Amino acid sequence: MSAAIDLTAFTGQDPILTIAEEVFSAMIDPEPEALREWFGETPGFTDPTYAWVDLGGEMPGRVLLTTERTTATRITRSLLCLGPDEVVENADFVDAFGEIANVLGGNVKSLVPDPGALTLPKVAHTMPDGPVRALMHEVRLDWRGDLLVIALWSLP
Amino acid sequence: MRVLVADDSRVMRQIVIRTLRQAGYDWEITEAADGAAALEIAKEMDPDLVLSDWNMPEMTGIELLRGMQAAGMDIPLGFVTSEGSSEMRETADAAGALFLIAKPFTAEVFRDTIDPFLA
Numbered sequence: 356m357s358a359a360i361d362l363t364a365f366t367g368q369d370p371i372l373t374i375a376e377e378v379f380s381a382m383i384d385p386e387p388e389a390l391r392e393w394f395g396e397t398p399g400f401t402d403p404t405y406a407w408v409d410l411g412g413e414m415p416g417r418v419l420l421t422t423e424r425t426t427a428t429r430i431t432r433s434l435l436c437l438g439p440d441e442v443v444e445n446a447d448f449v450d451a452f453g454e455i456a457n458v459l460g461g462n463v464k465s466l467v468p469d470p471g472a473l474t475l476p477k478v479a480h481t482m483p484d485g486p487v488r489a490l491m492h493e494v495r496l497d498w499r500g501d502l503l504v505i506a507l508w509s510l511p
Numbered sequence: 512m513r514v515l516v517a518d519d520s521r522v523m524r525q526i527v528i529r530t531l532r533q534a535g536y537d538w539e540i541t542e543a544a545d546g547a548a549a550l551e552i553a554k555e556m557d558p559d560l561v562l563s564d565w566n567m568p569e570m571t572g573i574e575l576l577r578g579m580q581a582a583g584m585d586i587p588l589g590f591v592t593s594e595g596s597s598e599m600r601e602t603a604d605a606a607g608a609l610f611l612i613a614k615p616f617t618a619e620v621f622r623d624t625i626d627p628f629l630a
Contacts, residue, residue: 377615378615380615381615381616381617382526382614382615431522434522434526435522435525436529446521447521447522450520450521450522451520451522453520454520454522454523457520457566457593458593458614458615459593460593461566461592461593461594461595461613461614462593462595462613462614464593464594464596465594465595465596465599465613470596472566473566473593473594475519475566475568
């Protein structure tokens, strides 16, 4: 899918990073530069959560968002304006984190010529099932010290 | 003003409603969790405006718009969707949507988009 996105056409910043910054700024954390590109070595995830949407079309692909479960929980709290001691229900967690993938995916879709339909988002604590073709592009992000990874995969 | 907000994400419905309030719209708001539910509610409620997501289970936003039109309902509908490409905007416009607001959005975007239709 990323081959269909000419990333070199975007002078300066990676468009996926720009999309992520807009999503975080508008929906999660309005503080300027709260979300930045991750620099340096990335730690492995110990308790990951995955959220993804798939794009159809001539070059099917997947937009996959990965972060620690604790980070996804913090994202859910921000989206729902929950206090630090309020319980995050699993249904809200899946809804909120999935919606972030949905918004990211919809914006990535806008970069792709002749895209197909966008699937509804899915959330899981294991990698998505099924075959993938290749990792096309990856952006590693730092949200107040927490790692988030947005990966674009091509699908068969 | 009575408004129907349709989105399969409860979180996003809450964000839309919160943003409408932030934009200064003190409207009476009803929620629907998918396009089919929104169509049934619209038939009962006859809202002044429908704000709908595009991609929903049971019935998509564009199907909801066409369903309302087929039922003879002249209710304005604006899309609030993650898919804001020019192609989607053209499709929405051709189908008779009032506007398309792309996610992520701000209260300012809501005001700039919606205010002209309220004037």
